Amino acid sequence: MQHLAPDYLYTPQGFQANQVVSISDNGYIDAIRERGPESEITTTLPGMALLPGFVNTHSHAFQRALRGRTHHARSARDTFWTWRQAMYDEAQQLTPDSIYQITLQTYREMLTAGYTSVGEFHYVHHQPNGALYEPANRMAEAVIQAGRDAGIRVVLLLTAYARGGFTPSPSALEGQPPSPTQRRFCDASLDAFLARAEELRTSGAALGIAPHSVRAVPEDWLHALAAYSRLHHLPFHIHADEQIAEIEQCQQVHHCTPIELLARYGALDAGTTIIHATHANQSEIALLAQQQARVCVCPTTEGDLGDGIAPYAELLVAHIPLCIGSDSNTRIDPLEELRWAEYSARMRYQRRRILIADEQASPGPLLLSYGTRVGAAALGLTTGSIEPGMAADFVAVDLHAPELQGWTPDDLLDTLCFGASSAVFAQTWVQGKQVWQGSAA
Ligand SMILES: [Zn+2]
Incomplete structure (x- = not known):
């Protein structure tokens, strides 16, 4: 003692x-x-x-290597999608040794910034041509080892990736094939992904399941991955509504929005954390509330990428719990994430004191709960409160x-x-x- x-x-x-x-x-x-x-x-x-200690609910540690390096022109109109190509180029270079090194350095930086737990949304699984490493979870093991060596608690959010995007035609149900730079993110089948997940789970790793997005996995995967998470009481995380283009494509193919699609396939419940929800509409917010899901906002990354500003006031009125993530790790500072959640909300609604627990409160206590308790719940951890x-x-x-x-x-x-x-x-x-x-x- x-x-x-x-x-x-x-x-x-x-x-x-x-x-x-x-x-x-x-x-x-x-x-x-x-x-x-x-x-x-x-x-x-x-x-x-x-x-x-602060809980960093959503991180891609290797993207730390891009800090400061994506602000030159890549095209006439740079967006999330042109940034994504720079990120894919970086992901192509990774080896088990280099992902270990960059992750170790990133996690040490997180500890200096007050983060004590991190949800690592890990999707660089295989060799650049898509062939398996031996063992198949070698990249995930490297991330887990980096966490252990840094001294931070890691929940490995094993990311499922199957395709390059929605299928443009409802008759071609398999969707777009992955691009050459996406091959190493993809498992050959749902069973192959689940076998890797099962190996990590039974090895005692702190694990969550994370279909990358409704773009990147077919609907039967969403349903099966949500069922697997429920069966084993694992956190279930997914990117949704970060970009308008994703919502438009989802509507064209499925005649509904991404969060509605998750609900339709049984992938939205109290174990679900939606990453971003930047452009969630009123009916999606009502669904989140009804299913008691939570949202992880990543204000410094959302600002860096020009994603937009989450509908903070509407999420608050609907009692949706929020947590924070350093996401691309362009900045690693929980106070700055929390400050930018409140500041961007102030700019969106043109008033002060948006993220407050009650009329008389100041934002500090609610913001701290976003940075600690809610993140702990999102990762299934017994931490976040003294x-x-x-x-x-x-x-x-x-x-x-x-x-x-x-x-x-x-x-x-x-x-x-x-x-x-x-x-x-x-x-x-x-x-x-x-x-x-x-x-x-
Ligand atoms: Zn992310």
Whole structure:
């Protein structure tokens, strides 16, 4: 058992002074109690506040290699789709060794930014020509090993990919074949994909199932993958509604929108996390609410790619829980993701205080829950809140950081969300172990 005594501890009741959090040997929070006379086994953290560790619900770690490198002209009108070609070119280069190296570096950066868990939406599975590695999960194993070596908790969201896009004609049900640069993402059959998933699941890996999008897998895959996830209580994640073109193509072929298609094939329920939902319409939002699904927004990536701004106010009114992801890793900073969720919503609706739990509240507490508890639920993790029974995942805030000067316990969360970056973080703890310490600590 170890005992930590920061100046402030963020519990479900807010920031509390003079508390000690006790951590069992297996890395879970055992108890929180008032600080008494110091015992020699208590570790004091003077000048620090502990927050729950942030949960990065949606990452493609290898895309970190593209940071700063996709802003030159690729065409007369650059969009998500021209960026995607640059990303495919990068994905073509990856080997088991290089995906390990870039993922390790990216995960270490995440720990410095206060993320303690990550959902890795992993789709570069096979050799560039589509041939299997030996063993078939070699790339996934490299990602898992990078997580282990960095010290971050990884949920491997094994991505199913089958085709290049919707079929233009309803008579050709198999859809467009994958392009040469998509071959290494694709499994030859649903059974081949499920065999890989089953091998990872039975090996004890933290696993989720992630059909890439309604573009990339046929409808019978959606149905079967959702059933497999339900059977084994695995998170089910899918990109949807990031781009208008996807919605238009889905409507042409299926006469419904992507989220309606998921509902039609039994792939929308409380285990489902929709990545983006940027252009979700009212009937899709009603379906999400009815099925108790959640949405993961990725504001820095959505801004970088020019995707658009999610319908935050409508999602909030419909009580859809939101979580965050660093997605392309163009930036890795949970405070910046959360700030841009609220700021882009303010710009969309031209008013302030959009993402709030009730009329009187400030955004800080709701934004923090998006960055912690909701993400933990999306990944099926027992973390995201500092209370007994939860994993001891913390980020320590340096209360003397210049950006925070003037803070009070009542507005510290808002000061963090609107006035600071993750540079104010001094330590990161995962499962009761300190895995990173900055120079300020
Ligand atoms: Zn993504």
